[in-house]
Amino acid sequence: MNVKLILFVGATIFGLWTCWGLYVIYSTERPPYEVVRNLSRQVEIRQYEEQTWISTQYETDKSAFPVLASYIFGSNKEGETVSMTAPVITDEKMSFILPEGVSVENAPTPAGQAIEFTTIPRRKLATLAFSWWTSQSRVEKKRAELLNLLRELDVETRGRVFLMRYNDPWTPPFLRRNEVAVEVI
Secondary structure, three states: OOHHHHHHHHHHHHHHHHHHHHHHHHHOEOOOEEEEEEOOOOEEEEEEOOEEEEEEEOOOHHHHHHHHHHHHOOOEOOOOOOOOEOOEEEOOEEEEEOOOOOOOOOOOOEOOOOOEEEEEOOEEEEEEEEOOOOOHHHHHHHHHHHHHHHHHOOOOEEEEEEEEEOOOOOOOHHHOOEEEEEEEO
16 A cells, blocks of 8 residues: 555544544533632632532443433433533542533433432632543542642642543543542632
8 A cells, every 4th residue: 555645544534533522622511610710830720600410320431421421312201312511520420510501400300310410509629631531540640739739829628639521532632621620618
């Protein structure tokens, strides 16, 4: 096979993959927030408004994600789809933030999935952003980095540090947006 053809095909595939990642980034709803304070180039304190979450127990991505995805893709008692939003939140549970306008009162009823609805009150979060994949060791390193910076700056926290992932599994790793976050007082 011709080297130029192989390079052209490879570049085309890479370009399409990158375009897909950018499409997902710019087309997925995210909860609005206000940046209250920048603590470093990658760490900021944000004010979030009230949110409605659906959650399920988390052991692995492969066990938790399908439970939540089935619900938003229409496997609920009303057969309604609910738009996917970002980020997907992972701690002891995996959670999806429901789109603006969908609340506990008007959300479709689960069709047997182990899903719990939670209204998350208005709160401030300290976040540390990073890209690429979210291996357990990498996430632990980022959690420690965030907590160390907050301790150095005497920023008081409440609760546990959790992971927020903004991209689908097919987004190129160099375009991925991930964050570790913790509530601050």
